[in-house]
Amino acid sequence: MTAGPLVLLVEDEVPLRRFLRTTLGAHGFRLVEASSVAEAELALGAQSPELILLDLGLPDGDGVDLTRRIREWSAVPILVLSARGREDHKVEALDAGADDYLTKPFGVEELLARLRVALRHASASRAPDAAVLELDGLRIDVARRRVTLRGAEVHLTPIEYRLLTTLAKHLGRVVTQQQLLTEVWGHAHAHHTHYLRVYMAALRRKIEDDPARPKLLRTEQGVGYRLRDPREG
């Protein structure tokens, strides 16, 4: 008996949780349970599940927001369960970073199959995203959402932070404007290239010694931007 994947189940309705517990358990999954957003975040801090089964409509907060927050630092598969079948809800959750969306009531076999798909993806794309990145004097601590420059904390707005971490994720490589826009602002803003200029300027003011002659945040004219890896040229 090998221990199956660890699943975080976030669900407030007791009967459904009970049901899923036995069903998933019977199929070899190990379970951590949470019945609210707060508990879920706690559990995420303590364990690192290989998959999250997330019910929307929790008592203490929005599951979509939780999804977004998780996506800032983790790529763990998130399967959303919801009583709401409305299309815009689905789109919102999926765009927030969820990997699948099941409308209640759903069949157990389908749930299991979609779970397998999600785990397949996860094992295929296991990318070692470093929790802390240090270049020159700049330090990006993704786990703590902290950026420091030669020890001093740099305050970044949410967008600035996401812009920086998106670039960091592709350290040394060019990230196209489209990519940045969709990853930071969402696909709906993929053509607002001006945002990039405004926020790049802001970021450079905060982390570059000479914002007019950037060492880290390099422009690739007509293509995108790149966070330069100081280890190479």
Added chain:
Amino acid sequence: MTAGPLVLLVEDEVPLRRFLRTTLGAHGFRLVEASSVAEAELALGAQSPELILLDLGLPDGDGVDLTRRIREWSAVPILVLSARGREDHKVEALDAGADDYLTKPFGVEELLARLRVALRHASASRAPDAAVLELDGLRIDVARRRVTLRGAEVHLTPIEYRLLTTLAKHLGRVVTQQQLLTEVWGHAHAHHTHYLRVYMAALRRKIEDDPARPKLLRTEQGVGYRLRDPREG
């Protein structure tokens, strides 16, 4: 103007295909269409789509089998569309290697959102391809979009870069002027052969020791150009 992802649409019903064509087209996707399993396999041989939209219930074969065959050699995301909502069908398709399963009728926005999820997965799991080409002192790092000459970075404009990489793609072989023009400038400029001379000159100035006597960027009179492979003639 960036060209969107290439999608292979496998669907035999003409009205639905028509509808998806316009819808996806309007959202920036490029489309290849097939109306049967045979056509789909043909198209897969000719092109390499970034995503497959596959209707089950094709006239000449089983879509699930097709999925399995594709999975033997490719990880391209497959979204299944089906009129059949039965759970065992879904499980079968998903376990065969499909990444998602939508039951008709489905909403366009949901389809687009799930498409985005699939593409997100694909780009996340794309292996860091070490596509580096080195000839003499010239180094072309496609992943980083960087060109260096004996260690020193060479700055290329977007067109120069595309011209060089297009030639590199056919290393050692002649690339006709038509081919270069359509691949770099697009179909509409296939007759502006003068562009080639201007940009070849610029490229040679940047990467040749003696631009007047080019070692790498050879002219093939009346035909096109060739990036010489120093390992051979």
Added chain:
DNA sequence: CCCGCGCGTCAAGAATGCGTAAAGCGCCCC
């Protein structure tokens, strides 16, 4: 021998893209 053609070179103007400042607006917290 001269002309036409293809290629290479140069340079100027047009078009595009980028950086910067600053103002308006909504939101939340005090």
Added chain:
DNA sequence: GGGGCGCTTTACGCATTCTTGACGCGCGGG
């Protein structure tokens, strides 16, 4: 309800890049 903060939007100047036209050279055919 006022102030601070962050996001969006507008305006403008500057830099880079693209396009276009002019010209010279060499070669081969008429």
